Amino acid sequence: MDKKGLSLKESVWSQLDRKAGAIIELTIRQLRHRLSTWVVLGVGVLIMLLLLAFYVDSVRDGFESIDNDGDSVDEDEDGYPLGQEIKYGHSDFDSSQYPGVGKYIPVGEIDGNDLLRNTSGNYSWFGQGILDPVWINMNYTGNEWDPIINWQDEINNCPEGEAFTDWALEYGSACIYGNGKYVFAGEFQASGSVEVPMGYFLAWGIYTDSFYVEPDPISMYIDEDDINWDGILLQSSQGFDDDGDCTRENWSEDSDWIYVDDSGEVFDNDKNGNGIICDVQWILDGEGNVIEINKDSNVDEDPIDEKFMGESSHRTFIIGVGKMAFVILLGLFLPLFLSLGLIRDETENGTLHYLLSKPIHRGEFIIYRLLGYLTVTGTYILFLSLFMGLFSSLLGPGENIIRLSDMPIWLGIGFATILVLCAYGALFNTLALISPKYGIYVCISIGVWEFVMGILTIANPNWTISAISINHWALQIIDSIVLIAWPDTLQLQQMSLAFNLETGLDIFWKPPAHTLGTSNPLVSIFISIIMLSLFTVSMLGIGQSIFKNREIM
């Protein structure tokens, strides 16, 4: 008795272990001998390979720089891109307005009622009157006003014997008035004396010499204003105007051209109203999370794509694959194919009695069967997530060959998926036990529900209804792990919203919902694990009590 007593604890445990080992091993070998196992596992691998191909083809491709704010265009085809025209205060819709073009400086004017109606000099003129020229610039191109008189083609004799005041000229034309004088209406450059009849208007001034400005290469306006944020927020005022289209360093002071900024609103170099010109204001909540980004016009609008868009797209890809392909698709289909028949098939095949005539409790038996199924599916998911992790981190942006920061995310995706496999496995197995015949239809209906709730959770995890699903909690785990492994994801998401950059990050990732008001992702992970475990355990319990009391023919 003493001898037995001493080794009792050890022998009970080792016997349990051996029984568990034998059933788990048998289950694995059975699954290995089923075609459907290989089909569903193969389809999973295929989906992942397709996703990787998509990643290489479009996501990775998208890291090539693109002009997010659209200022690399040259609408008026004057050789100067919009960004350069903005800096100099010129319109990109007028080919005569471009950096370095001559500027008009007004000198004087005679309006309809002035008493003094004569003047002379070498000016650019605009209005109507009678010119006695010394020299006329036939190639005049200044266009402060329009239209410019074409002295070569449209000169005819004026109506004879009548005073100029008795008839009118069309704008942009002139006629010979006699004695070498001309009557004009329009803009031109000439030296001489001008007489303006009563009731007519004339203005004159000087055009500065135009000077040559080297057109900037278009590439300069593609990645020109990187988002200035080092990852640590010490001050709320963060960004500044790298490319000078907010400060407008070359702005011509007398330009009265009003134009819109990159967000389509009227240009304002202190749009966020914090008293600092051309900066970006980052507004934080109590926990130090960025909740809003307000920027002045044209600041931080075109980040370096490799750095920002590349990073965001890469993260979006991983989160999207983790949520859609792993949790929602594989998480549902693996149990649907592999867990439903764990007990049911043994009953149908008439092989159950071999197992049940052994000294094993039926409840124990369910657990070992599920462990066998989990060994197969869990190992598969783990390998698949590590495989995806390895390849995407090799292909992903960044200076290192392998992005180590991705690895916790992939492990988290694997972990969340395995919890889903546990929960569905226990649920489906129990349903198949309750009704071997109709259980499958209930499982499929639940699958549809779970799919919809999964999509709802991705769209908005705060909708309460989506919490009535297994997917919801698993997706929460991914959201939370993202925040732990990549703490700046929240910022990236806010940046894409603030700077109108379509990265997709805000579609696939939302801050975790169940943090009990702490914003701490660990709280959310903890709660989600508890929810999924509770569900799994209670399903197991129901399954066990049904199986225990079932008569087996």
Added chain:
Amino acid sequence: MNEIGNKSPSVMLDHVSKWYGEVIGLNDISLAIEGGVTGILGPNGAGKSTLFKILMGRLKPSQGAVRLFGIDPWKSTTPYRRIGYVSESERMYDWMTSLDFISTLARLHGMSREEAVERSKHVLNFVGLGDVYYKEIGKYSKGMRQRVKIAHALVHNPDLIILDEPLHGCDPIARTSIMNVIRELGLQGKTVLVSSHILEEIERITEQIVILNNGKLLAIGNLHAIRDLLDQHPHRILINCENPRDLAGLFIASEPVYGVRFPDKGQLEIHTNNLSAAHDALPSLIVKSNQKITSIENPDDNLDSLIGYLIGGINHG
């Protein structure tokens, strides 16, 4: 636990009944079985499998108590440590080798892997599959599969072995080999329950029988004693010979024979109410007739007649 178990009979049923809805599977059965081979006889649907399933904790008795080594098998799996069960189901994991199959199941008794393989080889040798246990079960003949099932039930050296129709569908060679195995187990002092619907099968294995019919316990005891009772009742002997009428004349003069019939050409049917006496007289009469006899059959020497007789007996009683 073991000590207590040892004091109780291996199998004990106390007024056990089982209904499937309106249908009665077992009707008020009380039994205690301990040691040796016991044949459970009964036609198809008599309740043999129901009885075994109740013993194996698959079914819950609607009424009454079942104890295996003193323990209720519906509530506890403890008795299965000492029980080997061969079900009527033909299905197995055909993709496994028999060694694999049996050693996997042996591990469910808490054996280590090595122990399980060693024990499995031992029992496979015992049932005569020692040279094929690395073959997949799918490639086995029916008799071999039946023996794999028996081996699986023996792997943990049980004290009680329950075999549900173990000879069903086997060829004569397998049948003989399985019967030898069962007899050997009985000789080893184990309690063996073996069911069959064929009297002759059980007769070759054991004398101790239980007869079930329509869920009721019809008879329990020694087969020979029951047969002796049967011998005193009307019985037929069917003889195929060249000239039945000549032979009939000889028989009708013999004491135990009270009637003859000629059911077919070349056939003689003798009616007797003392089967053993008739059989004793047979050889000398045949020699006397100087005829060539092709076969002698006892059409009433089967379970149906036995049951018919027993029911009649009960009715008369």
